[in-house]
Amino acid sequence: RNLAIFCIALFSLGEWLALPGALNGWLALAAAAAVFNLLNDWHIGRALLERWALMLYSVYWLMALGYAALGVALLFGEISTSAGRHLLTVGAMGVSILAVLCIAGRTHSGYALDTRRWVPVATLSLVLAALLRAGSGLPGMPAQAMILLAGLGWLGAFILACRYLGPVWLRPRPDGGLGCEEPLDEHTAGSGCRT
Template identity: 55%
Template sequence: MAPRPTPWSLAHPLWLCPFRPFFALAMLSAWLLMGLWGGFLLLGWPLPVVPGGPFVWHAHELLLGFVLAALAGFVLTAVPEFTGTPPFAAGPVRQLVLLWLLGRLAFWFSGWWSGPALALSALAHLGLLAGLMALLAPRLWRDPDRRHLSFLWTLLALAAVVAALYFDALRGISPARWLHVLVGVFMALVVVAMSRISMSIVNASIDELAARQGEELAPYLARPPRRKLALLTIGLFMLAEFWQAGGPVSGWLALAAACALLNLLNDWHVGRPLLRRWPLMLYAVYLLMAGGYALIGVAVLTGAFSPNAGLHLLTTGVLGLSIYVVICIAGYTHSGLEKGARPWVPLGALLLGASALLRVGAYAGQAPAMMGAAALLWGAAFLLQSAHMLPVFWRPRADGASGCAGITTS
């Protein structure tokens, strides 16, 4: 018998498709990082010493660890599908994974080896983003209609913010303001990505119901004007908050973003097909985003509570739930498995929703206890997902196919 390939070997099933290693890293980092954070909040566990303190470590690792891994897995799998081009080779993907791991290690040691470790972390993160753009840009640009260039512009914005973040950190300035900007960039990316994902998921639900009823139903359309208005208001709020955090302009623009996102949800009101698990979970992502910006706006304009309540609805709720759902949808479909009839999926989504609400409530109640409970629920959701999906990524495709194609039948 031939020796079984090791996980680092490109012959291992882990490297069949770019989403496999990156989604695995996203899931593992989700509950490991949140477990450390919950231990810090509830038990006083020590965290890695980094410039800016434990809260900067927490936000940095959530955004540039967990979210960036999920983003890399998504775009490297989705762009070939959207542009009708072959999957990316495993070799460059493994190099990007190594840069992600190097970024984690270097940042965690930045408190003890400040300048060199920070510089290495910056190079690793910027190298990862540059590598993503180098792989994606030719395909996005050669697409006849250039319909998906927004992914490239978002990655460019992300790289610029990461460069500014590390520029401040290397000068001894807290990078916290840039971490807030990163949240806005990721919110814009969620809107861009959701318009593509929802076209498939919501229309599949409509088609299934139409087939059962024997009648034709109107399709779902993700209308560009509504999406562009949402992106514009998110961007304007992000700029206003950067230049004058907590000012009245920021408050009104946050409310404008909430209204634009609620307007965007009007596209989703397609009747009964919306009430199925996959469309409903994606709908909840936009609802949480609208709620997050609304809370920020009310908090800034009234001073009744901290704007961080809304900020954490965006991070804990929007980023957590959107990544969880995308990993389920893409992870099963592109591994040759049906994604339906899996009762653990809605359970995990409910855990994430409860975690987000607890995190918001922490600003009005028993803060440490509620923050710790929120961390435990959030970690539990991704631990549940890891238990079910890591074995899928570790094995060959269930349908015997190779690469990243959707479910194939013989």
């Protein structure tokens, strides 16, 4: 984990200092390799297939693929750096934000985690949006259609989040808790899943 943080920081510094493309390319590939190595910690069997673990696992995959795409683009120039940047922003950052909204947003509002299907649908929508947007720059691809579908996927994911999380945030906590406390009453907290 520390190596991944170091490599990502080094690549970010190289970008900020506008170091030569080849050097930044190797730094991006080092960041990708370090993040891919982090994925080894996640291979724990069936527990990985649980929605919350899988959601967070996809963040690391999108990060690793994003840095790998940036590295290849900077070293070989065959693809645009846009592909890697979209995997990092639309994908990794988008799924991370959605995860925080779904996990912390509900529990700090006094509700248990939401077990309805919209959560994996929204997550998958963001992952597909990132992959479509990244792939739109490849030669021979229908770029405009892929960009449109990626935009609709991103928009759809956060519309679902607003639809199902907005009411939770706008009403009083069902357990009488204050601020960012965890749900105080499991029975009351669980009732939020049916709203």
